[in-house]
Amino acid sequence: MAIFRPKYITFDCHGTLINFQMAEAARDLYGDRMNEQKMLEFIKDFSAYRLDEVIGDWKPYADVVHNALSRTSKRNGIDFRDEDARLVYERVPTWGPHADVPAGLAKVAKEIPLVILSNAMNAQIVSNVGKLGAPFYAVYTAEEAGAYKPHFRAFEYMLDMLGCGPEDILHCSSSFRYDLMSAHDLGIKHKVWVNRGHEPANPYYGYTEIADISELPGVVGL
Numbered sequence: 001m002a003i004f005r006p007k008y009i010t011f012d013c014h015g016t017l018i019n020f021q022m023a024e025a026a027r028d029l030y031g032d033r034m035n036e037q038k039m040l041e042f043i044k045d046f047s048a049y050r051l052d053e054v055i056g057d058w059k060p061y062a063d064v065v066h067n068a069l070s071r072t073s074k075r076n077g078i079d080f081r082d083e084d085a086r087l088v089y090e091r092v093p094t095w096g097p098h099a100d101v102p103a104g105l106a107k108v109a110k111e112i113p114l115v116i117l118s119n120a121m122n123a124q125i126v127s128n129v130g131k132l133g134a135p136f137y138a139v140y141t142a143e144e145a146g147a148y149k150p151h152f153r154a155f156e157y158m159l160d161m162l163g164c165g166p167e168d169i170l171h172c173s174s175s176f177r178y179d180l181m182s183a184h185d186l187g188i189k190h191k192v193w194v195n196r197g198h199e200p201a202n203p204y205y206g207y208t209e210i211a212d213i214s215e216l217p218g219v220v221g222l
Contacts, residue, residue, distance in 0.1 A: 004190050008114070008115045008137065008169045008170075010116070014128070015175060015196065017105070017132055018098075022047070022050070042072060049071045049072050055151070065085050065088050066089075069085045093123075093126075093127035093128060098196075098212065098213070101133070104216050108216055108217050111220075111222055113137035114137055115139070117140050117149065119148045119178070145157035149178045155182055156186070170190040171192070174194040175198055176202050184205045184206060192216065192219055193209050193210070
């Protein structure tokens with residue numbers, strides 16, 4: 001089988017490359033107020049409400065976190081403070097990559113330009129990308145696009161900025177709901193699912209599965 005060599009490899013950042021630690025932040029804030037079962041329910045709800053918050057009109061990510069945490073706290077009978085949301089939001093730029101990321105990216109970056117499409121704010125993403133250990137051709141954010149993934153408009157903005165079509169890229173993500181479903185619907189045929197355990201497999205969407213970024217060079221024949 002011929003190996004596809006894309007013009008660009010495009011990536012989701014937080015969760016796929018950066019170790020996204022929203023669950024840990026929630027535990028630090030609320031772990032002493034509930035048992036483990038309730039904590040797991042809280043974390044699941046917090047994730048669901050963040051997705052619900054980004055499928056509307058674009059708003060600053062601080063508002064996404066604030067609203068999602070407030071709604072999760074209400075659902076779970078936990079007192080919410082504005083300060084809690086601010087503390088969670090301010091953690092985002094401090095997070096670094098999964099251990100497998102820097103070496104895998106560096107190997108691919110020697111041959112193929114790397115691009116990030118992130119739901120982060122411009123002010124957040126610079127710190128996160130700086131920790132990835134590889135050069136990126138371009139970094140695009142929801143703030144620039146005026147839309148969060150899974151909105152098609154975020155992907156269309158990236159493709160317009162790159163001056164290419166969906167057939168020219170390989171999109172890599174650990175999330176179906178934020179990335180790979182939309183990529184599929186937009187005609188991005190070449191996709192990689194990084195199985196970080198966030199979501200179950202869904203073969204309908206057509207992808208190459210890898211355990212981590214160390215396996216990405218092999219996908220493109222490097």
